[in-house]
Amino acid sequence: MTNQKNIPLILLIILAALGIWSYIDAYDRSVWHVEMASVLTVGGLLVITYPFFKFSNTSYIIVSLWLAMHTIGAHYTFERVPFEWVSDLIGSSRNHYDRVAHFVIGLNSFCVAEWFQRTGKAKGLATCAFIGVIFIMAMANAWELIEWAYAEIDGGSTGAAFLGSQGDIWDAQKDMLSDTLGAICAAVFFVWKNGLKKA
Incomplete structure (x- = not known):
């Protein structure tokens, strides 16, 4: 049980070490700052809110995988x-x-669905899972708009690297599809995992 409680701390230490490695000899320091802004924001929010709301270890592992990548x-x-x-x-x-x-x-x-379920903001596993998918789809759309706006404002190589389209005119749509497919898979897993607890 003690080891289970230590998982968020272990993940935080791994992410901190990875962040230090990432900064050292980064390919483009300006791109590093832009890309890491979201990592530091999300990571910081999770640390700040930890005393008030603790997600499951599954959620912390999922979000840590995203932050690590x-x-x-x-x-x-x-x-x-x-x-x-x-x-x-x-x-x-x-x-x-x-x-x-x-x-x-x-x-x-999965994390979004878990928050809605445990705070009682929505009722029913399927409803919470559906909200989780919709949230991710909205966030994916917002992120693509942010990338586009930054690339337009920057107008240089940093903006192009942040956009990351690699010459694909459908890059934004494919990225949003990837986000959505991941969200659907996690939503199914959320319903299955929590349904087993009730069985």
Whole structure:
């Protein structure tokens, strides 16, 4: 039981160490600052709110996986993360690390559903899971708009790296699809996992 209680702290230490590694010799320091803004914001909010609301270890593991992948992407820039084996596997010249990262972001619908369930803001596992999916879809849309706006304002290589389209005109739509698929998978897992508890 003690080890279970230590999981959030262990995850925080791992993320902090990964953040230090990510900063050292980052490919582009300006891109690192832009990419890490969301990591530090989300991580900071989880630390601040921990005394008042504790998510399950499953939720903390899911959100930590997202933050870890984003931190790695910040170090290399997403299109330069060593991920060629996946591209070779599916016969693509594009680096699909960002697509996988978007899918992992989608998994956070589990955390959203859990919050709605445990705070009583919504009733029923299916309803909470549905809200989680809708939340992720809305967040994915907002993120793509933020990327577009930043790229337009910056107008240079930092903005282009942050946008990360790699020349794909449908990049934003595919990213949102990846987010949504991840959200649906996590929603199904949420209903299944919590349904077992009640069985």
